[in-house]
Structure formats: C-alpha cells, structure tokens
Amino acid sequence: VCESVWCTPEEPGRGSTGDGAPFPPRPARLAVSGGASDAPGAPRGPLHAFAHRFVGADGAWARPFDNLILAFIALSLLSVGLEAALELPAWALRPLQVAETVVVLVFSFEYVLRLIDAERKIAFVFSFYGIVDLLAIAPYFLAGVDARYLRALRVLRMLRVLKLQRRVLEATVVERTRELAEKHAALVATQATLNAELEAARALQLAILPATFPAREGCEGAARMIPATTMGGDFYDFIELADGRIGLVMADVSGKGVAAAFFMAVARTNLRERALRHSDPGACLADVNGALCAQNPMDLFVTVFYAILDPGNGRLCYANGGHNRPYVRRASGGIEVLGGAGGLALGVLPGEPFPTHAFALSEGDRLVLYTDGVTEAFNRGAEAYGDERLRAELNVGPDGAPQALLERICASVASFADGAAQSDDITLAVLSWRRGQVEVEAIRARTGAQTERFA
Amino acid sequence: MNVGIENSAQVTVVLPQGRLDFAASPGFQAELEQAIADGTRQGVIVDCAALDYVSSAGLRAFLVAAKAAQRAGRYFGLCNLKPGVREVFDLSGFSRIMPVHADRVAALAALASAL
Numbered sequence: 001v002c003e004s005v006w007c008t009p010e011e012p013g014r015g016s017t018g019d020g021a022p023f024p025p026r027p028a029r030l031a032v033s034g035g036a037s038d039a040p041g042a043p044r045g046p047l048h049a050f051a052h053r054f055v056g057a058d059g060a061w062a063r064p065f066d067n068l069i070l071a072f073i074a075l076s077l078l079s080v081g082l083e084a085a086l087e088l089p090a091w092a093l094r095p096l097q098v099a100e101t102v103v104v105l106v107f108s109f110e111y112v113l114r115l116i117d118a119e120r121k122i123a124f125v126f127s128f129y130g131i132v133d134l135l136a137i138a139p140y141f142l143a144g145v146d147a148r149y150l151r152a153l154r155v156l157r158m159l160r161v162l163k164l165q166r167r168v169l170e171a172t173v174v175e176r177t178r179e180l181a182e183k184h185a186a187l188v189a190t191q192a193t194l195n196a197e198l199e200a201a202r203a204l205q206l207a208i209l210p211a212t213f214p215a216r217e218g219c220e221g222a223a224r225m226i227p228a229t230t231m232g233g234d235f236y237d238f239i240e241l242a243d244g245r246i247g248l249v250m251a252d253v254s255g256k257g258v259a260a261a262f263f264m265a266v267a268r269t270n271l272r273e274r275a276l277r278h279s280d281p282g283a284c285l286a287d288v289n290g291a292l293c294a295q296n297p298m299d300l301f302v303t304v305f306y307a308i309l310d311p312g313n314g315r316l317c318y319a320n321g322g323h324n325r326p327y328v329r330r331a332s333g334g335i336e337v338l339g340g341a342g343g344l345a346l347g348v349l350p351g352e353p354f355p356t357h358a359f360a361l362s363e364g365d366r367l368v369l370y371t372d373g374v375t376e377a378f379n380r381g382a383e384a385y386g387d388e389r390l391r392a393e394l395n396v397g398p399d400g401a402p403q404a405l406l407e408r409i410c411a412s413v414a415s416f417a418d419g420a421a422q423s424d425d426i427t428l429a430v431l432s433w434r435r436g437q438v439e440v441e442a443i444r445a446r447t448g449a450q451t452e453r454f455a
Numbered sequence: 456m457n458v459g460i461e462n463s464a465q466v467t468v469v470l471p472q473g474r475l476d477f478a479a480s481p482g483f484q485a486e487l488e489q490a491i492a493d494g495t496r497q498g499v500i501v502d503c504a505a506l507d508y509v510s511s512a513g514l515r516a517f518l519v520a521a522k523a524a525q526r527a528g529r530y531f532g533l534c535n536l537k538p539g540v541r542e543v544f545d546l547s548g549f550s551r552i553m554p555v556h557a558d559r560v561a562a563l564a565a566l567a568s569a570l
Contacts, residue, residue, distance in 0.1 A: 233511075255512040256477055299519045303511070303547060322547035344548030348518060352548075376510070382474070384508070423476055424510060 051116035066167065069110055073164055076103040104140040111137060132162045198230045198258075205231055205261055208268065213431075214240050216311040222403040223429035224410065226373075226422070233260025233302075234371045234425035235268050239275045246311060247275045248431065250323065250369035251304040254345075256425055263300045267292060267346065271304065281306045282319035282356035285343060289321065289354070292347035301347040305369060307338070314361035314433050319354040321346045324372055329394045329405075331364030361433045366405060368394060373426035377413045380420045385413055402430035458486045465497050466530075466566055468559070472505040475513035484516035491524050491531065498530025498569075500562045506536070509543050521553045530569050534562040 054065045079096050082088065088096070111133045118124035125134070206225075213221035223236050233253035238246055249271060253260040270291045271284070278284035285306055292302070305326055307318035318338055322345030328336045336359075343354035361367065370390070377385040393412045394405075406428055413426065456479040459470035467490040471483055490499045499520070509517075517533070524531030532554040536544065544550040556562040 252511060254515040255480075299515060299522060301511075301515065301518065322549075324546065342546070342548065344552065345514075348548075349552060372511070376508075 048116055051113040055110065055113045055117050065110075069106070070164075070167055072103050072106050073167075075099060076107075079103070100140065104137050107133065107137045129162075129166050132166075136162075201258070201261065202227075202230045205265070208265065209235060210238055214238060214246055216246065218434040219246070219309070219311050219431065220402050221429065221431040222401075222406040224406060224427070226410075226426040227256070228373070228422045228425050229257050231258055231261035232256065232425040232427075233264050234373065234427035235264050236369065236427055236429050237268060237272060239272055241276065241279070241308065243279065244311070246309045247281075248307045248309060248367075248369065248429070249275075249304065250326065250371065250427065250429060251302050252323065252371040252373075252425070252427070253302045254300050259298065259300065263296075263298075263302065263347075266295065267302045267304070271306070275306075279308070280319075280356050281308055281317055282343075282354040285319045285321050285346065285354040286352065289343075289346040289352055290350050293350040296347045301345040303345045305338075307367075307369075309361075309367075309431075309433070311433070314363075314365075314435070316359040316361060316367070317356055318359065319343065319356045321354055324370060324375065326370070327368045327391070327394060328359065328361065329366040329368060331362055331366075333395075335391055335394055363434045365433060366394075366402065367431040367433070368405075368409075369429040369431075371425065371427040373422075373424040374409070374413055374428055376424060377417050377426060378420055378423055379416055379418050385416050389416065402432050406430045456483065458483055460486065460490070462496070466563065467493060467496050467499050469499060469501045470505060471501065471503065474508040474510075475506060475516070476508065476510040477512040480510075480512040480516040483513070484519055487516060487520035488523055491520060491527055491529055496529075498532070498566050499524065500530075500559065500566065501533045502535050502559055502562075503533055503537065503540055504535040506540055509540050511547075514543065514547055514549055517549065517553065530566045532556060532562050532565060534559050 053059045053061050056062055059065075076099075079099050083093075083096055114130075114133065115121060115124060124130045209225055210223075213219065213223075221238070225232055225234055225236065227234070233256045235249070235251050235253075237249040237251075239249070241247055249268075251264075251267060251271075253264045253267065267288070270288050274287045274291070275284050278287060285304060288304070302321075303323035304321040305318065305323040306321070307316050307326075309316050316338075320338075320340070320342035322342060325342075326338045328338065330336065338357070338359055340357035341355050344352045375385055375387055375390055379385075389412065390409065393409050396408070400408075409428060409430075410426075456475060457472040459472065461468040461470065469486060469490055473479075475483055487499065487501070490496075501517070521531050533544075534556040535558055536555060541550070541555075544555060554562075554565055556565060
C-alpha cells in the first residue's frame with residue numbers, strides 16, 4: 001500500500017522559516033500624548049496636590065480655574081487698553097488700579113501654582129510661557145519700587161495677550177487629540193475588515209493547494225508553501241491524469257501579495273484544466289501560455305516547471321517555462337539537474353515553444369522541486385541561501401522519507417535566514433519513487449530465482 | 456534602491472544599484488517608463504553593473520519597460536549584467552526577448568544600428 005505524506009502549507013512567519021515578514025503590520029501607535037490628556041505624574045506632596053488641582057492638565061478644578069484666568073486676562077487687557085487709550089480722570093483711575101492689583105495677584109497666584117506643579121522648575125521658569133507669565137506680572141512689582149524709571153515696563157503688560165495663546169493652543173491640542181483618536185479608531189476598524197477579507201482570501205488560496213499526494217504505489221511526496229505575505233504567488237500542484245500518470249507542478253508568479261495571488265489562481269486553474277487535455281508537458285505549457293497571454297492586463301508572468309511522472313516505471317517527462325531547474329537526488333548519492341532547453345516564463349509572449357525532455361528515475365531517487373524563495377532566502381547580511389547550500393543539504397544522509405528531507409531543507413533555510421524577514425514565498429516539494437510493491441516482489445522473486453540458480 | 460540616470464543626446468542610461476526586489480521594483484519601473492516616455496531620445500539602456508539581485512517582481516519591471524519601448528518605437532536594452540543577475544534573465548527566458556549586451560559600448564552600438 002502506498003503511503004502518502006503531504007503536509008499542509010504553513011502560516012507565514014510560523015514554523016521552520018522562523019521570523020517571516022509580520023502581516024498584518026501592527027498599526028503604529030498614534031502619538032496622542034503630550035496634550036491636555038497626559039497626566040504629568042503622581043502628586044508629590046500636599047502642596048503639589050493642591051497646585052495640581054488648579055493647573056494640572058487633569059486637575060479637578062483646572063477647567064473652571066482656566067476660565068477664571070481667561071476672564072482675568074480679558075479684564076486686564078481691557079484695563080490696560082483703557083488706561084493707554086484714554087486720558088482718564090482721577091476718579092476713574094482708582095478702580096482701574098484696584099482691578100490691576102487684583103489681576104496681578106491672581107496671575108501671581110497662578111504663576112506660583114504652575115511653578116509648584118511643574119516637574120522641572122527651572123525649565124518652567126525659562127520656558128516661553130514661564131517667561132510670558134512672569135513678564136505679565138513683573139512690571140507691577142518693579143514699578144511699585146520705582147515708578148519713574150520702570151513705568152516703561154508697563155508696556156510689557158501687553159504681553160498678557162500671549163497668555164491667551166496658551167489657552168488657544170491647549171484647546172487645539174485637545175481637539176487634535178480627539179480627532180486623532182477618532183481617525184485611529186476608524187483605521188483600526190478598517191484594518192480589521194481588511195484583515196478579515198485577506199484572511200478569507202488566504203484560506204481560499206491555501207485550500208486550492210493539494211492537501212494530499214495522490215495514492216500511488218511506490219510514490220511518496222511532501223510539499224510546503226510558506227507565503228512571504230498573507231497571500232502568495234507560488235503554487236504547487238499535482239494532477240491525476242486519465243492514463244494513470246501524475247502531473248507535478250511547481251510555479252512562481254512574479255511579485256507577491258494579492259495581485260500575484262489572483263494571477264496564481266488563474267494560472268493554476270488554466271494549468272489544471274489543460275493538463276487533462278495534453279499528454280505532453282511542453283504542449284500543455286504552450287497551451288496554458290496562450291491562455292495566460294490572452295488575459296494578462298498587468299503584464300504579470302509565471303514561471304512553471306511541469307513534469308509528468310509514470311508511477312509504473314519512474315519515467316519523467318517535463319517542460320520548463322522559465323523556472324528553477326529541479327534536482328534529482330540519486331539513491332546512489334549523486335545530484336542531477338533536470339535541465340535542457342527551457343521556454344520563456346508563461347504569460348509573456350504567445351506562441352513560445354516549450355521543449356519536452358525525459359528523465360528516468362531510479363529506485364529510491366528523490367525529486368526536489370522548489371521556487372527561488374528557497375535559494376534566494378536572505379540572511380541579515382543580505383547573503384542568499386543559494387544553490388550550493390541547497391545541494392549540500394540534499395547530499396546529507398541518511399535518506400529518509402520525503403517529509404524528513406523537506407523538513408531538513410526548511411530548517412536549514414530558516415537557520416540560515418536567522419530571523420531576517422522573508423522576502424519571497426518559499427515553496428518546496430519532495431517526491432520519492434520506487435517500483436510498486438507488486439513489481440518489487442516480482443523482481444525479488446526473479447532475483448531470488450537467479451540467486452538460487454547461482455548457488 | 457538608488458537608480459542613477461545619465462542622459463546624452465541620443466540615449467538615457469539607467470543605472471540601478473543594489474537589490475531590485477518587490478519593494479524596489481515600482482520605483483524602478485517608474486524611472487524606466489519615464490525614460491522611455493522621453494520623446495527627445497532614441498532609447499533607454501539599463502546598465503546593470505551595480506545591480507546585485509533581481510527578483511521576479513524586478514523582472515516584471517523590465518518586461519513592462521520592454522513592452523512600453525516597443526509600443527513607443529524606442530530601443531530598450533541591457534548591459535553589464537553580473538553573473539547572478541544574468542542567470543535570472545537566462546532561466547526565465549527574458550534574455551531572449553530583450554537585448555542583453557556585454558558592455559555599454561556594445562549596447563550603444565546596437566542602439567545606433569537599430570535606428
């Protein structure tokens with residue numbers, strides 16, 4: 001009985017390739033701190049707690065106190081304006097002086113509170129608003145000392161208008177913070193929808209990759225596709241042909257992501273359908289190429305290696321449309337390349353020829369099909385895994401099941417990449433062939449008979 | 456990736472540097488299309504002397520450019536491919552559908568005789 005091992009494709013970034021490109025990318029945290037909603041830390045004592053209540057960004061009385069200051073700024077600007085603009089009689093000056101005193105006392109009170117609340121006092125004093133606040137009150141005290149020379153400093157009281165700016169700025173910050181939070185929420189919602197759509201598409205794509213290798217005596221296979229992003233452009237396939245042979249496909253669509261995945265689905269469907277009509281791989285690829293060229297508005301293309309295996313005798317015939325040449329690891333130890341003239345990648349030019357070549361597998365040979373995501377897996381030093389490493393891995397004994405060889409190569413690539421982001425889809429298929437059990441027994445019977453004759 | 460541009464009277468020489476992969480190919484393709492759309496010159500030559508790697512997405516940029524050049528009646532060719540890049544062009548069959556020259560002198564000569 002034939003044993004089939006066929007593993008399902010892996011999630012990107014999980015498992016043997018190590019750290020793939022994370023998808024979806026985590027939404028960058030929007031910077032909404034630094035505004036009015038940012039608490040400047042825990043109270044550092046009763047005095048600070050008191051001050052913080054009035055002037056802290058999240059202080060309990062900060063809003064009413066702020067409005068009070070605003071009212072006093074308006075009052076102060078009015079009085080300064082009146083005093084400067086009009087020649088006021090002596091009886092009118094008195095209330096203005098009282099108002100000025102009250103305003104300055106309130107501003108001084110506010111200044112002291114802000115100084116207490118500030119975590120870095122010196123920085124506050126020399127900050128723009130620290131200086132504005134100080135200049136708004138300083139002339140009053142200085143003028144009280146010597147009115148004659150320092151009266152000119154009263155002009156500085158006009159700077160109180162700048163105190164308004166703090167208020168406007170803070171309101172702007174609150175508004176912007178709210179807008180950012182709204183936009184962020186909308187982005188998160190959009191991203192969640194998009195992710196759900198992509199996840200559904202990914203599940204659909206992975207579902208069309210074959211989950212099991214066809215049951216054939218003597219044939220065993222393992223395959224894996226590890227997309228670099230949510231959706232891949234690589235695919236593998238096997239197709240049970242009417243005459244009992246098996247079509248083996250390894251393909252790579254240019255690029256990656258959603259566009260490549262769409263083209264992959266078109267290519268895979270065309271190939272699968274047309275494979276049933278052709279017994280010759282080259283003729284099949286030519287047919288598929290014509291179909292893809294006719295429906296390729298984005299100038300995408302796909303490289304395809306297509307082989308047909310006769311499980312009865314191990315004969316392979318194959319054609320290559322611009323794809324990496326597969327390897328055959330001989331049971332005897334050598335490595336051979338399934339070479340010969342190839343055709344162009346499919347979807348580029350209609351009417352291209354795809355020559356068919358033949359190869360005879362021997363008992364216990366391993367056929368290794370792969371995409372360039374394997375050989376062009378890069379490490380952090382921008383060095384590629386390369387053909388040499390792959391060949392070396394194929395040469396490591398002892399021979400196990402295809403699944404074991406597949407795991408070993410994937411592990412080798414992952415360990416080489418060492419956590420560097422996966423730049424391309426990685427796809428690999430390993431097949432082993434030996435004669436069907438019945439035939440093996442027949443040969444054994446024959447050789448047994450010969451042994452007896454020699455004995 | 457960095458893409459250098461050298462303009463002479465007849466030709467635009469495009470010089471891609473480093474890795475032409477999925478991320479770099481849209482920008483590179485835009486440079487090629489812009490160079491091809493430039494009606495004052497007869498063609499575009501991509502000098503790949505500093506090109507270290509081409510992915511399949513990068514190949515597509517060359518394909519789109521070659522087709523655009525064909526439509527526009529301008530010459531489009533490559534030269535100075537490093538062995539690894541040359542292998543990608545050979546394997547995919549692309550070196551058969553667009554002219555690939557050993558060096559810039561050969562590319563310029565081919566452009567001159569093509570027109």
